Amino acid sequence: MxxxxxxxxxxxxxxxxxxxxxxxxxxxxxxxxxxxxxxxxxxxxxxxxxxxxxxxxxxxxxxxxxxxxxxxxxxxxxxxxxxxxxxxxxxxxxxxxxxxxxxxxxxxxxxxxxxxxxxxxxxxxxxxxLISSATAGGATVHMKEWILSEWKRTGLPRRLANEACGVKDAATRKYFDQGWLWYFPPTEQMMKIVAYANEHGDPNGRPYYSLNGSDPVSDQEWSEMRSxxxxxxxxxxxxxxxxxxxxxxxxxxxxxxxxxxxxxxxxxxxxxxxxxxxxxxxxxxxxxxxxxxxxxxxxxxxxxxxxxxxxxxxxxxxxxxxxxxxxxxxxxxxxxxxxx
Structure with missing residues (x-):
């Protein structure tokens, strides 16, 4: 071979x-x-x-x-x-x-x-x-900042991220944390957050969690961000x-x-x-x-x-x-x- x-x-x-x-x-x-x-x-x-x-x-x-x-x-x-x-x-x-x-x-x-x-x-x-997002004005920010700021843009309460992921408090406690307890959201959970934000968030702010400014991040794009x-x-x-x-x-x-x-x-x-x-x-x-x-x-x-x-x-x-x-x-x- x-x-x-x-x-x-x-x-x-x-x-x-x-x-x-x-x-x-x-x-x-x-x-x-x-x-x-x-x-x-x-x-x-x-x-x-x-x-x-x-x-x-x-x-x-x-x-x-x-x-x-x-x-x-x-x-x-x-x-x-x-x-x-x-x-x-x-x-x-x-x-x-x-x-x-x-x-x-x-x-x-x-x-x-x-x-x-x-x-x-x-x-x-x-x-x-560090990622650069069109919905964030092209600024380069740490991923944990971007995940929380995008959810804030939806106008939804933070607790609803737990509902989106089907967990009691793990989404807000892990994925929205801004300190050392922050956890990289697995693809499956991130896609639930993305779908919920774009379905229930303020229509005027869509798309949410978009890298190119026109489409939400895909599961393939997200999975390729983590080694x-x-x-x-x-x-x-x-x-x-x-x-x-x-x-x-x-x-x-x-x-x-x-x-x-x-x-x-x-x-x-x-x-x-x-x-x-x-x-x-x-x-x-x-x-x-x-x-x-x-x-x-x-x-x-x-x-x-x-x-x-x-x-x-x-x-x-x-x-x-x-x-x-x-x-x-x-x-x-x-x-x-x-x-x-």
């Missing part, structure tokens, strides 16, 4: 414009540890490093686009404010615990003076739900998973043969931070549907793209280093995938 995938030997900033808009973005770029040419030596420089990429992600993202941001704890902490300023909403942090096998040497000595660090984070973001989430029971935000060893681990030394180029040999790991496929499958399957577009702007060995292909998603990846690009390309091709 052949699957579609796209891989460019380029800086992602040069090819974002050619990629379709993403359903999810898997970011596994600079960590601020000087791990590759161009990686800042300390985490303090990470926000500046990521800034042009985040600007492109935000410009091209849809309202239902999600982001998985891999990094160290302090690396992510330095980038988080920029993500929030750019319209990304923090949802939760996953901890990859690599376990005691990650510890090397006497790290508990008086020289090191710390507990062994054996973790990375993979932080999940959604887009802040999917496919829950896996028994999985928490702590991922106990040893670092890669064995067959899945690509081997080769980090011998630099040309600027920004690494050519692996047969002995050591070819990539210092190769992600396990099972973890990449977990995040792709949780936040996308078959046929969705997955961005992997810092491809490395393209574990995210491999997982996406395996799950029937379409990855678009970039890797600037020719050595890693070659390995990633061979890795995808070896799975009987074809480049379209």
């Amino acid at each position: 052949n699957h579609e995938w796209h891989l460019s030997n380029a800086d992602a900033l040069e090819v974002y414009r050619d990629w379709p808009r993403p359903n999810t973005i898997i970011s596994d770029g600079a960590y601020g540890v000087g791990g590759f040419p161009g990686d800042p030596r300390t985490p303090a420089g990470l926000a500046e490093w990521y800034k042009p990429h985040i600007e492109e992600w935000s410009r091209r993202a849809k309202l239902n686009t999600t982001l998985w941001f891999w990094n160290t704890e302090v690396g992510w902490a330095n980038v988080h404010p920029l993500l929030e300023q750019s319209g990304w909403t923090y949802e939760f942090t996953n901890i990859w615990n690599k376990g005691i096998g990650q510890v090397a040497g006497n790290v508990n000595s008086k020289t090191i003076r710390r507990f062994p660090v054996v973790t990375e984070v993979c932080v999940f973001y959604t887009r802040t739900p 999917p989430w496919h829950h896996e029971h028994g999985v928490t935000n702590v991922w106990d998973r040893p670092s890669l060893r064995g067959k899945e681990r690509y081997r080769g030394s980090m011998q630099r043969s040309a600027p920004r180029t690494y050519k692996p040999t047969a002995m050591s790991a070819s990539h210092l931070n190769q992600k396990p496929l099972d973890l990449m499958r977990r995040i792709v399957s949780a936040s996308t549907n078959p046929g969705d577009t997955v961005w992997e702007p810092f491809g490395g060995l393209c574990s995210g793209s491999v997982a996406a292909c395996e799950l029937g998603r379409i990855p678009w990846a970039a890797e600037i280093d020719p050595g890693f690009y070659e390995i990633a390309s061979e890795r995808l091709q070896s799975l009987d995938f074809r480049l379209l």
